[in-house]
Amino acid sequence: MAPIVIYHSPYSPFSRSVLLFAHHLELEIEVKIVDLLEGDQMKPEYLKMNPQHTVPTIDDNGFFLWESRAILCYLMNTKAPHIIPASPKSRAILNQRLYSEMGGIAKQYAAIYNPLFNDSNRMDQVEIKKLYEIFSLVEENYFPNNNKWIAGEDVTVADFAYVTTITGLVATGIQLDKFPRIQSWYERCKERFTNFQEVNEVGAEMFGDWVKLMLCIRYLNIEVDVRVMDLQGKKEHLEPDFIKMNPQHTVPTIDDNGFYLWESRAILSYLFEAKAPHLVLASPKERAIVNQRLHNEMGNITGKFGEMITPIFQGTETKFNEKVLKEIHETLFIIDENYFPHGNEWIAGETITAADFAYITMLSTFLELGFSLDKYPRIKAWVERCKKTLPDYEEANGKGARMLGQYVLSKITKE
Ligand SMILES: N[C@@H](CCC(=O)N[C@@H](CS)C(=O)NCC(=O)O)C(=O)O
Incomplete structure (x- = not known):
């Protein structure tokens, strides 16, 4: 007799109940993974076994059965009458x-x-x-x-x-x-x-x-009214009405029905808490890691980015400062070595958090400035994940990063 084949998806609790019971009984089994998102369950050969196209399904030497509770009872009756x-x-x-x-x-x-x-x-x-x-x-x-x-x-x-x-x-x-x-x-x-x-x-x-x-992805689809600010020509950020909302006259600033907030990382955290409270990580330790990432990004990535490009904007330098460049690479090395300890997919763990949004906008700008991430394979994979996963990535971030990158590059001396 061949072992019982269990058609299984680890995502399905019904499927897992059958597999867990089979392990508990120490049955000889063969597990075949059904990729539900790819539609494996709709293939003709699967439908022949289970026209209801669900997991789990078992094949006990030509006897096909679906419905997890019926399978559990069948295994109990045939393999564990005790x-x-x-x-x-x-x-x-x-x-x-x-x-x-x-x-x-x-x-x-x-x-x-x-x-x-x-x-x-x-x-x-x-x-x-x-x-x-x-x-x-x-x-x-x-x-x-x-x-x-x-x-x-x-x-x-x-x-x-x-x-x-x-x-x-x-x-x-x-x-x-x-x-x-x-x-x-x-x-x-x-x-x-x-x-x-x-x-x-x-x-x-x-x-x-x-x-x-x-x-998370769908919540980011919050309805917004975007006002583009002209910081250079009209200097709209210095107008009294704007200063009333944000005395530090910086972008971004949000107005959530009269609640004004500036500082991008505070805004990100607010959007998570106010608009998607169930996505705020449950434990104080997990939340502390998000905060740690956000603060570290501000000090060591954005801070250094500012040191690097401000003199170029001001026209006092025409090259990136070597010392600052070295410090940025040191930070990238630390991130690559320490932020993905369990092969986690996102910057602060297994789920997208405010930290991912803070880092991706800066790191994508570095890429536009000609930085290579080849020495940082984990960061590189994460950047690709963000590009693929975050909705409207190109519109919301890619274009702006490229414009800034091109502007800065036009001001530096090519050697
Ligand atoms: N009552 C069924 C439910 C099975 C079920 O709904 N499985 C889902 C995964 S959780 C499935 O296979 N969905 C794919 C589909 O219906 O095409 C059982 O307990 O086996």
């Missing part, structure tokens, strides 16, 4: 839990995230509230005798169905702190289930990062 609950009542409770999960938590999971596949820019708070109501019901009713597992004293397939969906929810910021029984059960699952981290948590985190990225 864990089938013994009495009709305990089996009924198991079924009740499975159906309730599908119509409850899993339904909310779809209601919260599916809109993100269709250009939505938010996780619907009404749906999140309904999810928390279901959590309350589970908390109050599923552990009546201080039972350790979702359907009673023993592990059942219901635990696998619940835990992967809940891990996915947690990875996008849903909180369990008000539900101590669910929390303790969740910790038990972590301890008890084989390869929990590798099979379940890694995929859930990948999903969480995708969700945050979608929300």
Whole structure:
């Protein structure tokens, strides 16, 4: 007999529940990854196995089955009869839990995230509230005798169905702190289930990062009214009305319905907090890293950039200052070595933060000045990621960086 083939996507909690259970039972399996975003599930050979084009699907020597809870029960019945609950009542409770999960938590999971596949820019708070109501019901009713597992004293397939969906929810910021029984059960699952981290948590985190990225990118689509300021000819930044808003007469300045703010990094942080509060990183340490990046950028990148180009603007120098250039390269070396410690994709971790926007506008300007990032492969890859991922990158940043770069280059002596 060939091993059971599991058609799997790590992003899917339903798929992970089957894989996690297979690991728990130490089954011999073959895992085939289905790339949902590429549409692998719509290919004719996949549709032949599963016309509903979902993951997970299994192929047990020509027996094709989809629907994760049906697969869990099939594996239980065929490979682990010892864990089938013994009495009709305990089996009924198991079924009740499975159906309730599908119509409850899993339904909310779809209601919260599916809109993100269709250009939505938010996780619907009404749906999140309904999810928390279901959590309350589970908390109050599923552990009546201080039972350790979702359907009673023993592990059942219901635990696998619940835990992967809940891990996915947690990875996008849903909180369990008000539900101590669910929390303790969740910790038990972590301890008890084989390869929990590798099979379940890694995929859930990948999903969480995708969700945050979608929300973030789309939130940046805030409706704005852009006023272009002429700083050189008309010197609009020195006009009294502008000085009233910003006595330091700098751009950028924002007017959010009478709330005036200047200093670009403060504005970036404000936009995240005011317009996308759920994207503000949860822990003080993560937020501290964002701040650390922002301050370091201001001092060591923007600060040095100013030192380098101000004399050129003023016409007192016609070459970049060698000492400042060296300092900039030292900073780039430090960033390349230290900002991407886990292969993280963004400047302050796994999600886009205000720091990415602060750095990309400066670093792209350096590129326009002829700097090479070849010695800094991580920074180089990140710049490419920003160019590809940030909406309207070229319009919002690329063009301006090029104009500034060309202007500065026209003022320096070619050797
Ligand atoms: N009730 C199904 C849900 C499966 C499902 O919706 N899977 C999603 C991924 S989370 C999927 O495969 N979507 C691709 C598609 O429908 O084309 C189960 O538990 O297996």
